[in-house]
Amino acid sequence: MFSDRPQLAVEILRDLMGVKLPDTSLIRQEERTFNTRNSDDIEVDLIFTLGPPNEPAHAIIVEIQQGTSKDPRQLARYAAATWLLLGCDVTVLIICPDHNTAAHYARPIESGLTGYRLLPVVLGPDGIPAITDPQRAAANLDLAAMSVMIHGKDRKVVEAFATALADTHDEHAPQYYEYAYGMATPEIRCLMEEIMTSTTWPVYSPFAREHFGRGLQEGQAKGKAEGKAEGRAEGKAEGKAEEAGRLVLLVLTARGFDVPDDTRARITSCTDLAQLETWAIRAATARALHDLFNEPA
Numbered sequence: 001m002f003s004d005r006p007q008l009a010v011e012i013l014r015d016l017m018g019v020k021l022p023d024t025s026l027i028r029q030e031e032r033t034f035n036t037r038n039s040d041d042i043e044v045d046l047i048f049t050l051g052p053p054n055e056p057a058h059a060i061i062v063e064i065q066q067g068t069s070k071d072p073r074q075l076a077r078y079a080a081a082t083w084l085l086l087g088c089d090v091t092v093l094i095i096c097p098d099h100n101t102a103a104h105y106a107r108p109i110e111s112g113l114t115g116y117r118l119l120p121v122v123l124g125p126d127g128i129p130a131i132t133d134p135q136r137a138a139a140n141l142d143l144a145a146m147s148v149m150i151h152g153k154d155r156k157v158v159e160a161f162a163t164a165l166a167d168t169h170d171e172h173a174p175q176y177y178e179y180a181y182g183m184a185t186p187e188i189r190c191l192m193e194e195i196m197t198s199t200t201w202p203v204y205s206p207f208a209r210e211h212f213g214r215g216l217q218e219g220q221a222k223g224k225a226e227g228k229a230e231g232r233a234e235g236k237a238e239g240k241a242e243e244a245g246r247l248v249l250l251v252l253t254a255r256g257f258d259v260p261d262d263t264r265a266r267i268t269s270c271t272d273l274a275q276l277e278t279w280a281i282r283a284a285t286a287r288a289l290h291d292l293f294n295e296p297a
Contacts, residue, residue: 152188
């Protein structure tokens with residue numbers, strides 16, 4: 001969600017956490033890897049800069065921590081490397097789904113370098129509201145996704161999120177679902193699947209399965225409108241193939257793939273439902289786009 005809305009990090013820091021930041025509308029995402037030497041890469045989850053590209057006024061590092069395994073001193077190294085690279089002030093924002101993790105990273109971090117102590121900004125469960133109103137969730141899908149990640153054990157939170165996704169026209173709705181699902185605990189994922197899963201399509205994303213089930217119904221309705229048995233069969237097949245192709249693209253987009261025009265055309269022009277189903281399953285786990293069409297060894 002931060003990749004699609006870099007201003008969200010600014011809003012969290014400025015509005016929820018009270019951090020003073022430069023007043024500018026220029027925000028962009030930067031490269032995440034800092035090469036300090038040949039054998040050492042420093043890679044953060046996300047980094048944004050505020051201000052002109054050639055003279056940034058402030059940098060924001062966003063880290064999502066599900067547990068306490070990362071050495072806090074690594075966060076100080078992130079900030080130092082960013083300062084060395086960009087020459088501007090740096091804020092480290094850590095988002096934690098539970099109180100213990102938030103408390104662990106909220107303490108001042110001694111870097112080991114005399115006089116250099118990092119105090120990160122930590123957003124824990126108390127800073128993210130439990131959104132149970134579908135209208136509020138629809139108006140703040142990014143915050144609603146984070147609410148599911150942290151408060152998803154409350155069924156009403158997941159139901160509000162599911163209702164918001166079903167009603168929204170936001171083209172990034174699949175990504176919001178994938179963000180929430182990917183960051184949630186197994187217990188919350190099970191609840192999300194229970195609420196949103198359609199049993200007609202065995203693919204990774206329950207959101208995608210819900211869309212396929214909807215497309216299947218549309219295909220059946222289109223076939224009935226033909227008024228003849230042949231027309232119904234053709235309409236159902238066409239509707240299934242069209243929706244299956246859209247599902248493949250939906251899953252690829254949700255997983256962050258940039259689908260070229262020739263690949264998109266190959267998928268949307270395919271009328272072989274079995275082939276489309278195979279591509280949809282592969283789309284959920286493919287490491288690279290070409291894996292979609294390659295037969296497994």
